[in-house]
Amino acid sequence: MGTNAVATEKRWIVDVLVMPKEGVNNPEGDAIRGGLESLGYGDVSSVRSGKYFRLWMDGETEDQVISRAEELADKLLANPVVQAFSIVSVTESFLPESEAVK
Amino acid sequence: VTPTVGVISFPGSNGDDDAVQAFSRDLGVSTRLVDYRETDLSPYQALVLPGGFSYGDHLRPGAIARFAPAMKSVRDFAERGGPVLGICNGFQVLTEAHLLPGALLRNASLRFHCQRICVRVEHTNTPWTRCLELNSVLSLPIAHGDGAYFADDETLDRLEAAGQVVFRYCEIDGSTTTRSNPNGSSRFIAGICSEGRNVVGLMPHPERATDPLLGRADGRLILESVFHSMSLGV
Numbered sequence: 001m002g003t004n005a006v007a008t009e010k011r012w013i014v015d016v017l018v019m020p021k022e023g024v025n026n027p028e029g030d031a032i033r034g035g036l037e038s039l040g041y042g043d044v045s046s047v048r049s050g051k052y053f054r055l056w057m058d059g060e061t062e063d064q065v066i067s068r069a070e071e072l073a074d075k076l077l078a079n080p081v082v083q084a085f086s087i088v089s090v091t092e093s094f095l096p097e098s099e100a101v102k
Numbered sequence: 103v104t105p106t107v108g109v110i111s112f113p114g115s116n117g118d119d120d121a122v123q124a125f126s127r128d129l130g131v132s133t134r135l136v137d138y139r140e141t142d143l144s145p146y147q148a149l150v151l152p153g154g155f156s157y158g159d160h161l162r163p164g165a166i167a168r169f170a171p172a173m174k175s176v177r178d179f180a181e182r183g184g185p186v187l188g189i190c191n192g193f194q195v196l197t198e199a200h201l202l203p204g205a206l207l208r209n210a211s212l213r214f215h216c217q218r219i220c221v222r223v224e225h226t227n228t229p230w231t232r233c234l235e236l237n238s239v240l241s242l243p244i245a246h247g248d249g250a251y252f253a254d255d256e257t258l259d260r261l262e263a264a265g266q267v268v269f270r271y272c273e274i275d276g277s278t279t280t281r282s283n284p285n286g287s288s289r290f291i292a293g294i295c296s297e298g299r300n301v302v303g304l305m306p307h308p309e310r311a312t313d314p315l316l317g318r319a320d321g322r323l324i325l326e327s328v329f330h331s332m333s334l335g336v
Contacts, residue, residue: 023254024207024252025207025210025250025252025286027207027208027209027210027211027212027286028208028212031212076161076165076166076169077161079162079165079198079205081197081203081204081205081252081253082205082207082252
């Protein structure tokens with residue numbers, strides 16, 4: 001195992017969405033809505049703006065990667081006082097050979 | 103023993119030297135700049151987290167500074183009851199570190215506000231407000247883009263009931279009007295303290311108002327308070 005640990009570990013692409021919680025002011029979203037209205041998109045009645053992160057993570061299983069991603073999102077990517085995060089997608093990414101060898 | 107103040111300097115802090123100058127030159131107190139990688143805070147009897155843009159405000163103001171090596175020692179210091187003052191970005195760092203409740207959001211106007219404002223002193227029983235007069239109005243400078251204090255209603259009610267709202271934005275006569283709230287803070291909150299009362303955070307800059315040459319010296323009493331608290335052994 002030890003010597004080819006890198007080769008057996010998989011790499012994943014994890015997308016995380018962070019949005020302001022309900023009831024938290026989002027002046028950025030309000031400003032964007034105003035901009036859309038002046039562009040003729042009055043049919044947009046509300047905009048909330050958040051952040052989108054794409055992480056490249058190493059891990060054995062999808063479950064393991066998801067739980068690590070949730071942990072780090074709760075610790076750093078989102079401030080749980082005012083924001084909520086969701087793991088949007090987890091897909092396996094195949095390491096290019098040059099990286100697998102290291 | 104003469105007390106020594108430690109001012110934690112993060113990458114991107116810009117109010118750190120202002121704080122050192124205010125304490126050392128204007129108040130004549132021994133003060134040292136403390137590198138964010140320092141973990142031994144035993145030489146200090148009071149700590150200041152200064153204003154600025156630590157780590158470029160990336161992700162959220164204070165979000166990355168919270169994990170700086172010095173912050174674990176700041177937490178220990180605070181948990182032992184040591185007086186900690188977070189000014190502007192320092193306040194943001196303290197909320198991100200959960201040493202103070204709530205969060206600071208983008209100003210409602212979406213504009214950076216650099217101006218003089220007034221705050222009303224709501225409580226004086228903290229080590230950083232002991233020299234202030236209850237209900238008095240202070241004129242202090244602000245300079246921030248993310249200063250809208252937010253907490254859910256339950257937390258706000260709890261803070262009010264426990265007397266943890268220390269400063270509120272107001273007019274010069276002490277009345278609270280929408281106009282006097284520069285950033286859209288919940289319930290006009292400009293500064294709060296921890297449950298243990300020893301950690302205080304505020305958006306205005308008392309360290310930039312310690313000499314009449316700077317316009318007014320209303321901030322001086324905030325900085326001086328901590329030494330009165332120490333001599334009282336509080």
